[in-house]
Amino acid sequence: MRKNPQENAETHSRVTRRALLLGGAQLVFMGGLGLRMRQLQLEQADQFRLLAEENRINIRLIPPARGQIFDRNGVAIARNEPAYRITLVPEDAGDVDEVIARLASLIELDPGELEAAAAEMKRSPPFLPVTVADRISWEDLSRVAVNTPVLPGVTPEVGLSRFYPMRGDFAHVVGYVGPVSDYDLSKIENPDQLLRIPRFQIGKVGLEGKMEESLRGKAGTKRVEVNAVGRVMRELDRREGQQGDDVQLTIDQGLQSYTQARLGDESAAAIVMDCNTGDLLTVASAPTFDPNLFVEGISVAAYRELTDNDYRPLAAKTVQGTYPPGSTFKMITALAALEEGIAFPDHTVWCPGHLEVSNRRFHCWKRAGHGHVNLAQALRESCDVYFYELALEVGIDKISAMAARFGIGERFDLPMSGVAKGLNPTRDWKRDVRGADWVVGDTVNVSIGQGFVLTSPLQLAVMTARLATGRDVSPRLVKSINGVDTPQPPSKRLGINEAFLNEVRRGMYAVSNHRRGTAYGSRIIEDTNRLAGKTGTSQVRNITAAERARGVSRNEDLPWNRRDHALFVNFAPYDNPKYAVAVVVEHGGGGSKAAAPIARDITLQALHGGQPPLEAYPAKDRKRIEEQQERLQKLVPGRNLTRRDRA
Amino acid sequence: MSYLEYSVKHVPTGPSKILHFNWALLLLISAVAGVGFLMLYSVAGGSFQPWAEPQMKRYALGVVVMFMCAMVPIWFWRSVSGAAYLGTLVLLVLVEVMGSVGMGAQRWIDLGFMRLQPSELMKVTLVMALAAYYDWLPPRKTSRPQYVLIPVILILIPTAMVLRQPDLGTSILLLTGGAIVMFAAGVHWGYFTAVISMGVGLVFAVFQSRGTSWQLLKDYQYRRIDTFLDPASDPLGAGYHITQSKIALGSGGWTGRGFMQGTQSRLNFLPEKHTDFIFTTLAEEFGYIGAISLLALYMLIILFCLASAISNRDRYASLLTIGVASTFFLFFAVNMSMVMGLAPVVGVPLPLVSYGGSAMLVLMLAFGLLQSAHVHRPR
Incomplete structure (x- = not known):
């Protein structure tokens, strides 16, 4: 099929015209994209950079060490003892059951605690640590610590817990502390953020309760970089809190x-x-x-x-x-x-x-x-x-x-x-x-x-x-x-x-x-x-x-x-x-x-x-x-x- | 002018074809792909795995495919256009049937080394079929209704099938890409004006009818449209991605936060950071300068293609070139509009940059055809 050369030239010039039109439209659109980039990246840059920082940085509380209580001669009545516990990050552990089985061969695990841990693992995201053993001895902690290479995801942790070395002798004067309960929170008008830390201890009765405010101290903060799902990537800086006031009793x-x-x-x-x-x-x-x-x-x-x-x-x-x-x-x-x-x-x-x-x-x-x-x-x-x-x-x-x-x-x-x-x-x-x-x-x-x-x-x-x-x-x-x-x-x-x-x-x-x-x-x-x-x-x-x-x-x-x-x-x-x-x-x-x-x-x-x-x-x-x-x-x-x- | 009408003796043969290759275009494509490798390396946290290396291998394969296509004379491609279109259509039906016969929502065919999505291939074969059709059709009949109907059907069949998958992004690309080829072929303005005004009228009617007795859609469908058009109304759901994406872009500023310093992508705030939203990482790490440079590279590719189309006196070749260039344009235009919050999120990758095998190979194939048209242009 042969075509008329004139028509050919005519159709070609039409294609050219339309191609130029298309090209022009596309260029205009690209110009629009460029302007949008300019608007987002240059004009609103400060605002967005702030938002990015807010995304990225999370402020975490560092619980302060509770003030200690001494007798009139400086004998410790209430002090903070390192409390050892074992936590497990399910995601890092891989086969959780296997890791727990290995852990059980090293130290004695409480079945009730394990049950609670299993329930917690189901509820929380897999990168959050779950406590599998609490208040273990130093020996048990060390045993776990030296075996960490075969215990992926397991971390021996050291926290502080209240201890009353005089046991019953000061029970009525000093009272005791305990984990914050919902009832405690309901009584406090404007609760300190600290009280929302899981397992945070507050004074319940006695002097521990009455002088809670000064014994508690002020929380420190650390700024950490987190990713979108809340996993901590690294610590940026920290501001130490103020530890609680030490109280000296008149009691001998x-x-x-x-x-x-x-x-x-x-x-x-x-x-x-x-x-x-x-x-x-x-x-x-x-x-x-x-x-x-x-x-x-x-x-x-x-x-x-x-x-x-x-x-x-x-x-x-x-x-x-x-x-x-x-x-x-x-x-x-x-x-x-x-x-x-x-x-x-x-x-x-x-x-x-x-x-x-x-x-x-x-x-x-x-x-x-x-x-x-x-x-x-x-x-x-x-x-x-x-x-x-x-x-x-x-x-x-x-x-x-x-x-x-x-x-x-x-x-x-x-x-x-x-x-x-x-x-x-x-x-x-x-x-x-x-x-x-x-x-x-x-x-x-x-x-x-x-x-x-x-x-x-x-x-x-x-x-x-x-x-x-x-x-x-x-x-x-x-x-x-x-x-x-x-x-x-x-x-x-x-x-x-x-x-x-x-x-x-x-x-x-x-x-x-x-x-x-x-x-x-x-x-x-x-x-x-x-x-x-x-x-x-x-x-x-x-x-x-x-x-x-x-x-x-x-x-x-x-x-x-x-x-x-x-x-x-x-x-x-x-x-x-x-x-x-x-x-x-x-x-x-x-x-x-x-x-x-x-x-x-x-x-x-x-x-x-x-x-x-x-x-x-x-x-x-x-x-x-x-x-x-x-x-x-x-x-x-x-x-x-x-x-x-x-x- | 058709290939039957010019002497092929001026067309280079054998290895000398290499000399007539559009090298500038290849250079531009490689530059864009290079940007892609860099970004994939960055979003993987400074590692060639799991994205940058496979992507480089695919690009290498893509370059080979491009050369092979370019060596084959364009008239061969013209003659197989119809068959290619039909073949792709069959593949589309095939995955559709396989998908519904208990193989899950599988939309690809496993070729061993990669997974081929027929819908991707369709973007090229549709353009080929349309270009061949208009090459066959005497120009004076172009705007006659019965001859307008045929390409419309050619476009609507695959569009409808892809829409059913559902792949809104690809169907938009098919529909618009096809329409652009028709427009370039010289179909009368009136048709486009009519279709566009009908579309606008329909949308207008749908929205006007909301809350009235003759409401055209169900309430929940309206709500879906609302969040689709305005993701900010649902900041933790649909709006989350686009908000995070804008934050990433905006925090880039003039020069960006530096290579591999983008907190938004590195800390996973960005969704699909290695595929559809890779542009945000580029914009965050290299800032406005980086983003506008990529846009400039794309623009140059479009300009080179259009120049090649205009200078090619063969109707099939120039329509094919315009079609491929426009599809390419649609890719990045939709993607960028999407990540910059100008268009709803529909799932279109950034061409040559986003991680993905099918799209990359199909694009390289399309550029191969374009090169073939360029090499075998009438002289």
Whole structure:
């Protein structure tokens, strides 16, 4: 088929025209592309470069080391121990089951932990590490570390975990830490980002909880380069955080540990306070528990055992427990009466063993009565009727005003959980809370520390310290934070006539040193370390007339939880008071028998800064005391306990 | 003018054909391919594996294919155009049938050393068939409706089949590439104007009908169109790729972040960084200068091809050249528009740069035909 040459030329020129048109259109389009590049790459470059950096850089938190807690001499009470664990990155491991099987041949793996790890692996992306073994020993860690070539994806890791080397001895004061729970987070208004770190530990109770903010410290940050799926490629830079503040307690570990051992399995509390500074040297509550259990995560069974125990091991009885002070309150009644001029040294009262007040008979503990007693004798022998008589004349208003000056009914600001206010009853209080008018019988009851009045062991210790010094000393638990002493305002005089105070102190001296004193059996025979105290036995029940008639009032015949509380307060040395001590033994029976010996032993330990010589004890007790000292010595932890000793 | 009409004695024969080769074009192609090797090396984190080395081998094979095609006289290619088109169509049907008969969604035929996608091959054979058709058709009949219908059918059959796969990118390339050959062949303006205005009208109607009683599409289809047209409305889904791509481009600035310093691609923020989105890596690492240079290389290739087409007085040869050049243009124009956020993401690779065997070999084959046309042009 031949074509017309002219038509050929014509068609060719048409193709040329159209080709040029197409080429032109394509060039225009390419020009458009070039302009778009210019717009993106030059005009918006800064904005996009910023976005690229944001993509690439991720800020990670570095948890700070928690502040440590020391006793007044620098003994570690709460410290951070390296916690070893094994993590596995499933992606790097390849055959996860094989790697875990090899791991199991090296160290013991917990099946429960493995199950949790397997579940976590399913949930999280394969490049994220999963913990397969937690809290393993250094030996196990090393065993894994040297075998890493055959354990792909396995990393031995070192973190920090709280450890309480003194175990139960500081459990109630210091409390414990635990992993942040959802409940914790819900309570905090604006939670620190740190709290969102898995397994991050925060203080739950006690000082750990109360001083959480300063103990925690500030998180550091590190900038890491991540890829699109969040895998960390490298670290760019890091800004170290600020570690938590170290806290130094006023407590003396040696004395605290001794006291804890001395209290043993009794349900009891004991406080030793420096009379002059208010420093709390011992704040012991028994029975106790090992706070380390809570750090690691306590088992349900172990926790039940603690909560179901009648002796309430979890309670800090020193500050949370409130008890009728019993006869230890008599000094307050006496001072109120002295100040009112109702009592004076030679003023005597006839004690027939009971007192009729508005048709009700109030008994003295001594059924036969004390006969004629003056103030010193009344304190020494704890005559109740003497104080009934004083109270009837003084009235409740003066008594509770005096009690308030001695810290009863006051909530002291200590960084411990649930510091109780106690109860210093007044007419107003009874009307507002009980909806009834104050009656004279109430006053009679309060005069001997029964009835409405409730005090914590801490308040009793403060009261005793104030009696000993005549100054308004306040308790202090934290000596310094990060080496900076916590301010303690200087104590002021209580404004009570020194003669009156001396009168009361003399009575207390007689309690412990006079042959007829209620705590004569628990005296100190060193002349420089004489002890002045007061026993207390507080009823937790009313003795009915029927019971009295039957004569069933012997404590030993009653079930434990209905027996009397035994109390003892004292200061020593008598002529130069250094320490105030308060001991409460729940349902322990009489104060002279159950509480006074404990208080005496603790006081001697405090005065001697350790084991006292046997010569300090009355000669006939020395044999028994020596045995007791030997037994207790084994229970008091040494000062260099490590994690390994625990296992 | 057809090959039957000029004396072939002026056409070089034997090894002397090499001398008449369009060397400049080969040089430009090699330069672009070189850019590809460099980028594939970079996105692999400074390694020839897994992409750069296979790509180089394929390019070497592609150059051999190109020379072989170029040595064969263009009139041979013209005479097998129809058969090539039909053969490719059969292959397309074959993969379609195999795909539906339990071999999974397989769209390729395994040749042992590579996987051939018939849809890729169709881009070339369609252009060949159309060029042969217009070479056969007396020019005055070009715009008659019945003769316009034939190429339209030739284009629509493979387009529809590829669209079914579904491969939107390739079907757009087939449709537009075919239309460009028809336009170059001289089909009357009116047809193009009519089709374009009908298309615009249809789109307009679809969008206008939204929310009315005569709504043309289902609601979910509209929503799909929305995210397709505006990926930014779905920043973590469809919009994620394009956002990351723009970030990579934009952070390049004038001179880029330096070879192998692109954080976006190195840290895997970029999707398909070695295939469809490889341009973003180039733009991130070599900046505006690098990106515009690649665009300039592409432009030169287009210009050389068009110059060759215009200077070739043979109708088949020039239409083929225009068709191949335009398909090539469509490749990079669609790809670049896509990664720069000007067009929806449809899955078109960057020609000669993106990693991929079929596309590379088919392009080299097409350039071989172009070279053949150039070598055997009437003198």
